[in-house]
Structures are given as C-alpha cells and as structure tokens.
Amino acid sequence: MNLIHPRRLARRFGVLGVAGTLAVAALAGCSNDKTSGATGSYGFHEAKQDKNSAITVWVDASRVAAVKAFQAANPSIKVKTVTYDGSSNGSNSFKTKMALYDRAGKGWPDVVFSSQNNDASWATRGTGGGQAFAARLDKGLIPSSTLSGFAQGALNPCTVSGGVYCLRNDLSQTVLWYNDTLLKQFGYTLPTTWEDYQALGEKVAKEHPGYIVGSVGDTFTPEVLMWASKCQANDVTGPRAVTVNTESPECKRMAALIDKLVADKSLTTLSVFTPDFVKQYTGKVLLMPGPAWYAGAIFNNKESLNVPPGQIGVGAPLAWGSDAAVAGNVGGGTWFISSHSANLAAAAKFAEFVTTADAYQVDVAPGYPAYAAAAAKWVAKQQGSGYFATDMSALTTAAGQVWDGWGYPSYSQEAIWAKTMTPLLTAGKSIEDNLGAWGTAIKDQAQVAGYKVQ
Amino acid sequence: MIDLTSVQSAGSETPNRPAAGRVREDQVASSRPRRRPKRAAGVRSIGPFFVAPYVLFTLAFGVIPGLYAIYLAVTDAQGGFAPTANFTTVMGDFRFFAAARHVALFVGIWVVSLLVLVVFFAIVVHAIRVRWLSASARLFFYIPGALAGASSVMLWLFVLDPVASPVGPLLRALGFDSFPSVIQPTHLPVIFAIIAFWTGAGGWIVVMYGALNNIPDELMEAARIDGANPVQIALHIQLPLLRKWIAYMAVLSLAAGTQLFVEPSLLSQASNGVVPNDYSLNQLAYQYAFDLNDFNGSAAISVLLLLVALVLSAVFVAKGGLFETEDV
Numbered sequence: 010m011n012l013i014h015p016r017r018l019a020r021r022f023g024v025l026g027v028a029g030t031l032a033v034a035a036l037a038g039c040s041n042d043k044t045s046g047a048t049g050s051y052g053f054h055e056a057k058q059d060k061n062s063a064i065t066v067w068v069d070a071s072r073v074a075a076v077k078a079f080q081a082a083n084p085s086i087k088v089k090t091v092t093y094d095g096s097s098n099g100s101n102s103f104k105t106k107m108a109l110y111d112r113a114g115k116g117w118p119d120v121v122f123s124s125q126n127n128d129a130s131w132a133t134r135g136t137g138g139g140q141a142f143a144a145r146l147d148k149g150l151i152p153s154s155t156l157s158g159f160a161q162g163a164l165n166p167c168t169v170s171g172g173v174y175c176l177r178n179d180l181s182q183t184v185l186w187y188n189d190t191l192l193k194q195f196g197y198t199l200p201t202t203w204e205d206y207q208a209l210g211e212k213v214a215k216e217h218p219g220y221i222v223g224s225v226g227d228t229f230t231p232e233v234l235m236w237a238s239k240c241q242a243n244d245v246t247g248p249r250a251v252t253v254n255t256e257s258p259e260c261k262r263m264a265a266l267i268d269k270l271v272a273d274k275s276l277t278t279l280s281v282f283t284p285d286f287v288k289q290y291t292g293k294v295l296l297m298p299g300p301a302w303y304a305g306a307i308f309n310n311k312e313s314l315n316v317p318p319g320q321i322g323v324g325a326p327l328a329w330g331s332d333a334a335v336a337g338n339v340g341g342g343t344w345f346i347s348s349h350s351a352n353l354a355a356a357a358k359f360a361e362f363v364t365t366a367d368a369y370q371v372d373v374a375p376g377y378p379a380y381a382a383a384a385a386k387w388v389a390k391q392q393g394s395g396y397f398a399t400d401m402s403a404l405t406t407a408a409g410q411v412w413d414g415w416g417y418p419s420y421s422q423e424a425i426w427a428k429t430m431t432p433l434l435t436a437g438k439s440i441e442d443n444l445g446a447w448g449t450a451i452k453d454q455a456q457v458a459g460y461k462v463q
Numbered sequence: 464m465i466d467l468t469s470v471q472s473a474g475s476e477t478p479n480r481p482a483a484g485r486v487r488e489d490q491v492a493s494s495r496p497r498r499r500p501k502r503a504a505g506v507r508s509i510g511p512f513f514v515a516p517y518v519l520f521t522l523a524f525g526v527i528p529g530l531y532a533i534y535l536a537v538t539d540a541q542g543g544f545a546p547t548a549n550f551t552t553v554m555g556d557f558r559f560f561a562a563a564r565h566v567a568l569f570v571g572i573w574v575v576s577l578l579v580l581v582v583f584f585a586i587v588v589h590a591i592r593v594r595w596l597s598a599s600a601r602l603f604f605y606i607p608g609a610l611a612g613a614s615s616v617m618l619w620l621f622v623l624d625p626v627a628s629p630v631g632p633l634l635r636a637l638g639f640d641s642f643p644s645v646i647q648p649t650h651l652p653v654i655f656a657i658i659a660f661w662t663g664a665g666g667w668i669v670v671m672y673g674a675l676n677n678i679p680d681e682l683m684e685a686a687r688i689d690g691a692n693p694v695q696i697a698l699h700i701q702l703p704l705l706r707k708w709i710a711y712m713a714v715l716s717l718a719a720g721t722q723l724f725v726e727p728s729l730l731s732q733a734s735n736g737v738v739p740n741d742y743s744l745n746q747l748a749y750q751y752a753f754d755l756n757d758f759n760g761s762a763a764i765s766v767l768l769l770l771v772a773l774v775l776s777a778v779f780v781a782k783g784g785l786f787e788t789e790d791v
Contacts, residue, residue, distance in 0.1 A: 432647055
C-alpha cells in the first residue's frame with residue numbers, strides 16, 4: 010500500500026522540483042500500447058494454448074476441498090493452488106490483483122473462485138484497451154447442456170449483455186429459518202406473510218422479551234429484507250445503467266417493519282457474527298429470515314448458536330399480503346475462467362467439475378449447490394442427516410423465487426448499507442425516514458462507478 | 464499511511480533517520496560554532512559515502528514513484544496528455560470533500576493535542592529530578608511507539624469493543640454498549656486522533672526531552688537565580704527555545720496525518736464496512752486505483768495531497784524558523 014508515498018515526496022520535491030519537471034516530460038513521451046488480437050472461436054482472443062501446462066487456481070480456504078476433489082478425479086491435470094481471501098467482506102482482492110496483472114500484462118491465474126457475486130460487472134470489461142479478464146463461457150467453452158443445468162436464475166450474476174462469464178458455485182436464497190421446538194412451546198404458528206411476521210414479532214416482544222425474530226445488524230440486511238420486499242434499490246437495467254427508487258411503497262413497508270421491531274427489540278441490531286450476539290441470543294432465536302447458509306454458519310455451528318438437532322425448521326420465503334412471495338439472496342460464490350489462460354481446456358474442465366460434480370458439490374460442499382441436479386441430491390443428504398426438524402423443500406422452493414429486480418452492479422450494496430444505514434440502526438434512528446439518504450448514497454456510488462442512474 | 468513508527472522508532476526506516484540526525488547536528492553545530500573550521504578535510508570526503516544510501520533510497524522509493532504519480536495524474540488511461548481531467552474527476556467525486564473534511568478534522572485534533580501534550584509531558588518529565596522515575600516515565604511513554612503501526616491499531620480494535628475491552632466498564636459508563644455504538648461516524652476523528660496520539664506521542668516526548676537537555680544549564684540556572692518558578696521557566700525559557708523542535712514535529716506530523724490510512728482501513732474491515740473504506744483521502748486514492756481501476760485518478764488525489772502537505776509544511780517551516788541558522 011506504499012505505492013504512492015506523498016510524505017516522502019513532500020520533503021524532497023522542493024529540492025528536486027526542476028529535475029522532476031524534466032523527468033515528467035520525458036516519461037510523458039512513452040505510453041503503453043495494448044492491442045487486442047483477433048477474436049477466437051469462444052468470443053475472445055486466446056493465448057497460445059498448451060494442453061499440458063499446469064493451471065493455476067485461486068480459491069478461498071473453504072474451497073480448497075474442491076481442488077482436492079478435482080485432483081482426485083483428474084490426476085493427469087496439473088493444478089497449482091493459491092489460497093486467498095476469496096474477495097470476501099469487501100476486500101475486493103480479486104479485482105485488485107487482476108488490475109495489477111492487467112497493468113503488468115501477465116501473471117493471471119487460470120481459474121478464480123470469488124465469494125462475491127458481482128465480479129462479472131468488472132471482469133467483463135477490459136481496462137486501458139486490454140482484454141477483459143473473464144472468458145466468455147456460452148460460446149462453446151462450457152457445453153450449453155451444462156449451462157442449462159443450473160437452477161433458474163442461478164447464472165444471473167454471471168450474465169452480462171446476454172453472455173455468460175462465470176459459473177455459480179452455490180445459491181444463497183433467503184428463507185425463513187425458525188426454531189420449531191420454541192415455536193410449539195410458545196404456542197405460535199409459523200407466519201406465511203410479512204404482516205403475520207411483524208405481528209408475531211410484536212407479540213414476542215411483549216410475551217417473551219429477550220427472544221428475537223431476526224437480526225438487522227449485518228451488512229447483508231438489505232439483501233435479506235429489502236430484496237425480499239421487492240424494493241427497487243438495485244435494479245440494474247443494462248451493463249452500465251441502474252434504476253434506484255428507495256422511496257417506493259415496497260421499500261417503505263419493509264422499513265416500517267424494521268423500525269417497529271427494532272424499537273420492540275425483537276429484531277436485534279447486533280451482527281450474527283459477533284460474540285455478543287452468540288452470548289445474548291443462544292437459545293433465544295425464534296425466527297430468523299436469512300440465507301441458506303445460515304444453517305451451517307449459525308445454527309449448526311459449535312462456535313455460534315449451536316442449536317441441538319431436531320429443533321431448526323425451514324419455512325418458505327414470506328409474502329406481503331396476497332402478493333406472490335419472493336426471496337432475496339446473500340452472496341453465493343462464482344468461478345471465473347481467465348481469458349488469458351494458456352490451457353483453456355483444463356481450466357474449463359476444472360470449473361465444470363467444481364460446480365457440477367457430485368464428488369464436490371454433494372459430498373463436500375457446505376452451501377446449497379447452484380447446479381440443479383446436485384442441489385436435489387444435496388437437499389436429500391441434508392434431510393438424511395437428521396439435524397433439521399422439518400423437510401428442506403422450502404429451500405428448493407426459494408431457489409426459484411429469488412426476485413430478479415435486484416441486480417449485480419460493480420459496487421457493493423452491502424458497503425453502502427453498512428456506512429449509511431447501520432450507524433442509524435445502532436443509534437436507534439428510523440430507517441423509514443432515511444430511505445431517501447440511502448437512495449442518494451446508492452446513486453452517488455453508482456455514478457462514481459460509471460453507471461447511468463435513473 | 465501513517466508511518467509514525469518510522470519517524471520515531473529506532474532504525475526502522477533509513478530515509479527518516481538522517482533527517483532527524485541532520486537537525487540535531489545543526490543544533491549542536493550552531494550551539495558550538497567554533498568547532499566547525501577545525502574539522503579535517505577527510506571528514507568531508509567521507510560525507511558523500513554516508514549520504515549515498517539515503518540518496519539511492521530516496522530516488523528509488525521517493526522521487527521516482529513520485530514523478531510517476533505526477534505523470535499519471537496529468538495523463539489519461541491511454542497515456543494521452545490530460546492536464547486537468549483527472550483532477551476534475553476526483554474533485555467531482557461525492558466522496559472527495561467528505562474525505563478531505565474527515566482528514567482535516569482528524570489532523571486538526573491530533574496535531575494540536577500532540578503539540579500541546581507532548582511539550583507538556585516532556586517538560587514535566589524533564590522537571591522530575593528523581594533519576595529512575597524520569598527514566599521509567601520516558602520508557603513508559605515510548606513503549607506504545609515501539610509497536611508497529613498496524614499491530615497497534617489491531618490492539619485498539621479490542622480496546623474499543625466494550626465486550627472485549629479492558630476498559631469495557633468505562634465505555635459502558637459512557638453509554639457505549641457495543642462496538643458499532645463506539646464507532647459512530649461522529650466519534651471517528653477523535654478515535655483516530657487518540658489511536659495516533661497513543662502510538663506516536665511517546666517517541667516525540669523522548670525527542671523533546673532530548674531537546675530540553677540541549678538547553679544550556681547556565682541559562683536555566685540564571686533563570687532560577689532570578690527567581691523564576693518552574694512554570695515561568697517553561698513559558699519564557701524552555702518553550703521559546705523549543706520552537707524549532709515543535710515546528711519540526713508539526714511538519715512531520717502533518718505529513719503523516721494527512722496520509723491517514725491504516726486506522727480507518729483496519730476499522731473498516733473490523734466493523735464490516737460501518738467505518739467506510741473511503742473515509743480518508745489516501746483510502747479514496749486506493750479505491751480509485753483498485754476499485755475503479757483508475758490509476759490516473761488515484762495519482763491525482765495523491766498529487767493534491769502532496770500539494771496540501773507542501774503548503775502546510777512551508778508555513779510551519781517559515782513560522783518555526785526551522786531553517787534559520789542563528790544561535791539558539
């Protein structure tokens with residue numbers, strides 16, 4: 010991070026000002042020429058191919074198992090594994106590192122796993138006249154039979170202007186997690202609408218203070234609640250166009266629900282990943298709208314709530330009144346193939362394997378597979394584990410209900426929510442009153458990222 | 464990046480050491496002017512040998528990257544000449560003036576508290592006549608500065624979380640019961656100033672202590688004989704004689720402070736983005752380079768920072784008489 014260090018300059022520039030001006034003039038004479046070559050059959054210019062060369066694969070720690078499964082199944086292909094943070098928590102390391110390789114003109118890995126789902130927006134655009142990082146997959150690099158096997162809408166984050174540029178690792182559709190044992194003990198029925206949910210939240214606050222029906226303390230809160238309420242905060246209408254209207258009735262109804270239940274303390278403003286949350290709410294989570302991966306990350310996790318087997322149930326996404334229910338989505342990783350790869354065949358084989366093969370997606374993967382056939386087997390396996398109190402069909406239902414009015418722009422909605430709305434929630438201020446400020450923050454960020462905002 | 468440790472801790476960064484040494488040498492030389500002509504010619508010829516590594520490092524890590532930044536700032540992504548485009552882009556960014564305000568507020572709070580408290584503590588420690596007490600006080604002040612920048616910020620992540628903090632009861636008494644409530648946006652300039660003060664002030668107290676030792680005993684003696692009490696001595700003898708040192712501290716602190724980066728970056732990661740990752744100007748430059756992939760815009764912000772730091776430093780150099788050569 011010391012690339013540019015003005016302090017040292019500040020002390021030295023005065024002395025070297027004249028020499029500096031001359032050197033700048035000299036540097037200005039040169040410029041880097043990057044030319045993109047002829048387009049190959051897959052829709053991009055291919056590097057010189059070498060079928061025996063090793064492929065370099067970047068994965069996060071959880072996905073090392075995917076590489077191992079691939080190597081066990083394909084011992085003839087040489088794979089070099091590089092572990093990185095998966096670009097998680099807004100670190101943007103995938104994008105950052107590729108930007109540096111773009112500048113250097115070499116060094117790209119062949120396949121990259123990203124825990125984010127908005128990378129296609131930048132990876133499909135070349136910088137400074139160079140070739141975009143992501144290889145187009147739907148022009149023969151990955152068979153169309155494989156692409157069509159993914160769940161409905163699963164490849165939306167990978168699709169830019171009709172082309173597919175990545176494979177989805179897992180889905181993170183939101184469902185209504187609940188504690189079946191507690192619900193029965195308190196004599197409540199499982200809500201099916203947001204109105205019922207709010208009424209139950211208010212009731213819990215009165216009858217069983219200390220118990221909660223959800224959390225709004227995480228950066229992905231808007232993806233769990235606003236997305237599932239069809240709030241038009243993130244409607245990506247074109248490769249560089251977005252429509253933002255955060256003051257619609259759809260946004261306001263959910264904001265009012267949040268305000269009411271936060272005031273009642275049946276929604277907590279603590280992040281589910283804090284020690285404080287675990288301390289205060291172990292055994293006290295009645296309902297919890299959230300992504301599919303909450304099961305393993307929060308409920309069935311010794312480090313977190315550690316709910317005993319036979320208690321946790323999964324309910325379908327909630328609807329507003331008589332509207333059709335829609336689901337939100339929180340993440341779900343993606344696999345990219347580099348358009349600069351010298352061994353596209355092996356890279357494609359790898360990406361196809363880790364997203365579709367039972368040996369990884371069913372046997373090992375912790376999340377709900379994006380590939381439909383694997384997902385069915387994964388659900389069967391989870392049900393067979395005996396941990397859950399109910400069947401898992403709600404997950405499958407929700408997978409097809411993710412609302413498509415919430416897009417995948419290059420900037421992070423989570424980061425915007427975190428810096429504009431989370432402090433308000435913490436300070437006990439109203440979300441409904443500040444929906445306008447949220448919208449302005451989104452529009453500003455979109456404009457800076459080069460989006461046309463409506 | 465705030466790089467206080469490099470300014471103060473022993474030998475962690477070569478280029479800063481000769482700068483500190485140079486000032487000290489000036490002071491020593493100017494207080495004993497007669498010795499200078501007696502120096503042997505051989506001493507002079509070895510000078511360039513000692514200076515050479517400094518010059519090389521300065522060129523490699525200061526001047527050349529700096530010139531590259533200026534080149535990037537006045538060209539576009541294709542390398543064409545664009546003298547103002549990058550500057551208008553970054554200054555039109557909605558985050559630019561917010562970030563500038565954050566940094567200005569932080570630097571204001573931090574530099575003023577640094578100047579006042581460091582001088583105060585140095586004079587107090589210097590006034591302690593008990594040898595072991597004075598020495599242990601200096602060591603006590605210095606210890607936090609010996610931690611590397613990032614690791615001391617990591618330490619503060621725990622201090623600021625009421626659940627894990629050793630001063631948790633104090634935080635709760637102030638009405639903060641969770642980490643997010645401590646790091647509300649309005650608290651941030653003060654929090655960063657406290658962190659920076661804690662990591663950096665100790666080193667400066669030791670430097671100021673050295674400066675106080677440089678004041679001739681006869682002068683202090685004379686003041687005491689004339690009936691000046693310790694407060695009068697501090698105000699009328701020690702403070703005026705410390706002027707250059709204070710200006711020197713202000714210049715380096717300003718330059719370091721305007722580069723606020725490590726504290727907000729780590730807090731941003733730790734708070735899952737509640738502290739934004741574009742809080743300071745240096746972070747914004749980083750965002751330009753690596754999020755927007757706009758190295759030219761990033762360079763433009765850096766050049767603007769350089770200009771501001773240069774102007775402010777020039778003011779302090781002039782007001783503090785840093786380059787004056789008359790006897791102290």
